[in-house]
Amino acid sequence: MADLSSNFVGIKSPNPFWLASAPPTDKAYNVERAFKAGWGGVVWKTLGEEGPPVVNVNGPRYGAIWGADRRLLGLNNIELITDRDLYVNLREIKQVKKNWPDRALVVSLMVPCVEEAWKAILPLVEETEADGIELNFGCPHGMSERGMGAAVGQVPEYVEMVVRWCKANTRMPVITKLTPNISDIRKPARAAHAGGTDAVSLINTINSITGVNLDTFSPEPMIDGKGTHGGYCGPAVKPIAMNMVAEIARDPETAGLPISGIGGITTWRDAAEFMALGAGNVQVCTAAMTYGFKVVQEMIAGLEAWMDEKGHRTLSDVIGRATPNVTDWQYLNLNYVAKAKINQDLCIKCGRCHIACEDTSHQAITSLVDGARHFEVMEEECVGCNLCVNVCPVENCITMEPLAAGTLDKRTGEVVKPVYANWTTHPNNPSAQVAAE
Numbered sequence: 001m002a003d004l005s006s007n008f009v010g011i012k013s014p015n016p017f018w019l020a021s022a023p024p025t026d027k028a029y030n031v032e033r034a035f036k037a038g039w040g041g042v043v044w045k046t047l048g049e050e051g052p053p054v055v056n057v058n059g060p061r062y063g064a065i066w067g068a069d070r071r072l073l074g075l076n077n078i079e080l081i082t083d084r085d086l087y088v089n090l091r092e093i094k095q096v097k098k099n100w101p102d103r104a105l106v107v108s109l110m111v112p113c114v115e116e117a118w119k120a121i122l123p124l125v126e127e128t129e130a131d132g133i134e135l136n137f138g139c140p141h142g143m144s145e146r147g148m149g150a151a152v153g154q155v156p157e158y159v160e161m162v163v164r165w166c167k168a169n170t171r172m173p174v175i176t177k178l179t180p181n182i183s184d185i186r187k188p189a190r191a192a193h194a195g196g197t198d199a200v201s202l203i204n205t206i207n208s209i210t211g212v213n214l215d216t217f218s219p220e221p222m223i224d225g226k227g228t229h230g231g232y233c234g235p236a237v238k239p240i241a242m243n244m245v246a247e248i249a250r251d252p253e254t255a256g257l258p259i260s261g262i263g264g265i266t267t268w269r270d271a272a273e274f275m276a277l278g279a280g281n282v283q284v285c286t287a288a289m290t291y292g293f294k295v296v297q298e299m300i301a302g303l304e305a306w307m308d309e310k311g312h313r314t315l316s317d318v319i320g321r322a323t324p325n326v327t328d329w330q331y332l333n334l335n336y337v338a339k340a341k342i343n344q345d346l347c348i349k350c351g352r353c354h355i356a357c358e359d360t361s362h363q364a365i366t367s368l369v370d371g372a373r374h375f376e377v378m379e380e381e382c383v384g385c386n387l388c389v390n391v392c393p394v395e396n397c398i399t400m401e402p403l404a405a406g407t408l409d410k411r412t413g414e415v416v417k418p419v420y421a422n423w424t425t426h427p428n429n430p431s432a433q434v435a436a437e
C-alpha cells in the first residue's frame, strides 16, 4: 500500500491533504470534526492582532458560478479574517494540537505591516505549540484596503521584509501565502525566498465579481444594493493556480523551495496534478465547503489506489515529476504532428465538432457523406488543434493521434521528421536567422 505520509518543511501529517485557512478551520469544533474525517492538517483561519474583533457584513458574503448541472464551479467571498477573539482562538488552537498531536496545525496570521505587530503575535502563537505559521499576504478584499493581505503580497519588497521579521522572531517554520492578483507570481515568491521563508503556499483568492443582478443593477453578492469585488476560488481557479505553482517550481531562483498547492482541489486527481507540478502538499477550502469534511476520504482512497496502480511508493515519487515537462512555447517540438480521429462507434452525430471546426477552425470535419449525417476528419485539412475534442460531448469519442516519423502529413505534403526542432532554430524566426549569421 502506498505511503501517503507527508513531511512538509518538517511539519508531519499522515497525508498531504490540509484544509486551507478559511471557514472550515475557523474554530475548534470544525477542526476537530475535520481531523475525525481524516484531514492530515489544517491552516487555522487567519488571526489578526489583539483588539476589537474584525467586523464582517451581515448579509450575503458568497457569490458563485455554476455549471449547467448546477455543480458549483467557482465561489466568491467577501469574508474577512477571523471575527472571533484572538485569545479564544489561541486557547482552542492549543487544545486541538494537544488532542491531535499527529496532525499538522499551522496558524495563519495577518497583522499590520510593522515589526512590533509581528513581534507581538509570534510568541502568542508559539505558546500554543502549533507546528508553524502561514503569512496571509493574499486576502484581496477588506484587509488589503487597510494595508494588509494582498496589499503586502503585491509588493515584493514588503513580502521580503515581513518574512525576515518573522524568521528573526520565531522558531516556527514560516509558510508565505501568495496572492494571485499580481502579473508575475515569481516576483513575490523570490522575495519570500530572499527573506528566508521555509515555503510558499498559493493561491489565495482572485479578485472577482461573480454576477450582476439585472433587476437591481447591483453586483453579487449584494449588500443593500451595493457589491464589491470578492475573492474567487473553487474548481474554476485550478488552472490559474497550477500555472503559478509550476512557474515557481521551475524558476531557477526558487527551484527547490517547498510549495503548498492551493486552488480548486476537489479530487485526488487534482491533488496529484498539483504535486506532480511541484507542490509538496495541498490545501483545500471550497471542496470542503461544498461537499463537507468527508470529501477527504475520496481524496485519500483515490490517491492511494492510483499510487499503488502506478507503483509510486511515497509522495516523493510523485512530487515535481511533471515540473521538467513544463516549458516555454519556443521550446515545443514543431516536428510533432497530430490529427483528430473520430470513433464512429461512440459518435452520437450531434455535429458540434463539425460546426466548431467549420466556423472557427480549419474546415476539416465532414457533416454529410452520401446524403447522410457523417462526421469524419479530413486529414488533409486538420491542423491538429484539439478544438473538436474539447467541444465533443462524448468522452474519448475524438482522440488526437500523433503521426509517426516517416509518415506523410497530407496537409503539408511533408514527411514527419524524426528529430526535435523548435522555434529558436526555425527558418521563419528572424532571431534564429540573426543567430545563424
Ligand SMILES: Cc1cc2nc3c(=O)[nH]c(=O)nc-3n(C[C@H](O)[C@H](O)[C@H](O)COP(=O)(O)O)c2cc1C
Binding pocket: 020, 021, 022, 023, 045, 046, 075, 076, 077, 079, 080, 081, 082, 108, 136, 138, 139, 177, 203, 204, 205, 232, 233, 234, 235, 237, 262, 263, 264, 265, 283, 284, 285, 286, 287
Ligand atoms: C470564505 C472564504 C474565506 C477565506 N478566508 C481566508 C483567510 O482567512 N485566510 C487565508 O489565507 N485564506 C482565506 N481564504 C482562501 C482559501 O484559504 C484558499 O486560498 C482559496 O479559497 C483557494 O482554495 P480553494 O479553491 O480550495 O477554495 C478564504 C476562502 C474562502 C472561500
Ligand code: SF4
Binding pocket: 339, 340, 356, 357, 361, 362, 363, 364, 365, 377, 381, 382, 383, 384, 385, 386, 387, 388, 389
Ligand atoms: S483538430 Fe482542429 S482542425 Fe482538426 S478536425 Fe479537430 S477542430 Fe478541425
Ligand code: SF4
Binding pocket: 342, 346, 347, 348, 349, 350, 351, 352, 353, 354, 375, 391, 392, 393, 394, 397, 398
Ligand atoms: S461532436 Fe463528437 S459526438 Fe458530436 S458529431 Fe462530433 S464526434 Fe460525433
